[in-house]
Amino acid sequence: MSDDAQKSRLKFLPTGSSLHKLSALLTLALLIVVFSFTSSAFFSVNNGLTVLLQTSVIGLLAIGMTMVIITGGIDLSVGSVLALAGVVAGLLIKAGLPVFPAMVLGTFAGAICGFVNGLVVTKMRITPFVTTLGMMLVARGIALQLTGAAPISRLGEAFGTLGNGSFFRVVEMQANGFPKVVFPGIPYPAVLLLIMALLGAFLLKKRQIGRHIFSVGSSEEAARLSGVNVDRTKIWAYTASGGLAGLAGMVLMSRLVTVQPNEGVMYELDAIAASVIGGASLMGGVGSISGSMIGAFIIGVLRNGLNMAGTSAFIQMIIIGVVVIGAVYIDQIRNRN
């Protein structure tokens, strides 16, 4: 039985999904090494924190995107929903609401967009691609219409806290009277990302809803016949994606201390790329939050490293496009085996 022998030998090797995660992690390490050589400022605490900050928005989007992708769907609307959520929060603050409730309601607005996506996908039976493409235009349109395409500024200092604040920041007063930053601190957005990622992973792995998300994506018909409420599961996933897009909007707008109704264009592609690089299959049924976080950091490091090396934005586009196609190609080879 050479087959058995082979099987037992293969047990020592990581299985499909962890193999993919491992190779993604190696890719990430490789990128970090390469960029450390191309730019001396790349490998430093400060730049590390910058990457963390930049990645947190894509990371938040990627958590929701991964859930939707596991159900076998896609959410192209997250970039626009992010902007609309920011606009809602900004307008509410202008109307006199304090920052915190305004941000909660902004996030909630994102969740509503996601809920509508879910309803359209399940009840009207429109494909996720078309539904969320429509929502991408609708949400962006509303955001631009509400603001007349102008940014909302002067939202107060408190509005910038979420995006710019940090834990354990150490500042020292120098003799010349200027403050010197000893340790820039761990940015709030990074902590928020960590919390949401852990929560997302917990829901996917340990809760019934997560199991149902995998079941639906693996075989919708089998899930239905086994008594899984397929519609409810999908609506849940799209709502989560919308809500996380809303939250990402709060982080991004807060970092800019201004609401920009035309922010977040093409962010959905980064989020999809992060999920796919992290091993989520666009056919559904496969994916993990940890993988998608690695994917988000690969994108983040890639962008940051290319920036620091002085690569133009256009070349960055080309490189990331190639990386995504490569990741999907690897995924296909993996599935064929």
Next chain:
Amino acid sequence: MLNASTSDTPLVKMVDIHKQFGGIHAVEGVSVDLYPGEVVGVLGHNGAGKSCLMRILSGAMSQTSGEILVNDSPATLNSPQDARSYGIETIYQTLALANHLDAPANLFMGRELKTRFGNLDEPRMLTEATEALRQLNPNFKNLRDPVSRLSGGQRQVIAIARAIYFQAKVLIMDEPTAALGPSETAMVSDLILRLKSEGIGIFLISHDMHDVFELCDRVMVMNKGKNVGAFRINDVNKDDILSLIIKGTLPEGWRPRGGDQ
């Protein structure tokens, strides 16, 4: 058969069921009933409408017209959950497994076991699944593999285990042994006899005449969507059934054989 007539309320009764897909009549005016402790064979050529009829009873498909009675009262089976709430469990011909998930996840799909805190109770699902699967196939290993990596027979065993685990009153088995080897098939036959002795009613779809004569108390033959004959198994022989399946009529000059098998 004696045990078929001891109880006078049927577990389920399907009356004048019709199912149309556009212009196609998949099921046309079929009535059938099932009593506790009875195995009723549903026979017919490929495409005769057997699976459609059974899927209607499973709540997986809705009938165009016709009535379903469960314990003599009308029942609406709009979803598989509805059917399950009446104690109707199904082994689908297509197995209905989620390929990326492992055996325990499939066995408990839609009915996951949870801990006190509402989290998935993986260890308990694994032990319960191991026990349920071992009953049918003692050398069932690789329980944690995604079921896409299992053999056809192993997959079928999971589908069977899933249907019997939840203590059905009515069991629908749509070609349950199609992918099984001889020893697993024998195990399923034993299982059917055991469930039957526990008073469970079983609809068995099978193309295997040997199984049909060994296990069924009654048979119902479908031909092109119609019920072309329902008999006690002792009143017919293999040739009669083949004739009904193929031509839709009994051989000329047929009369009840009265158990001369």
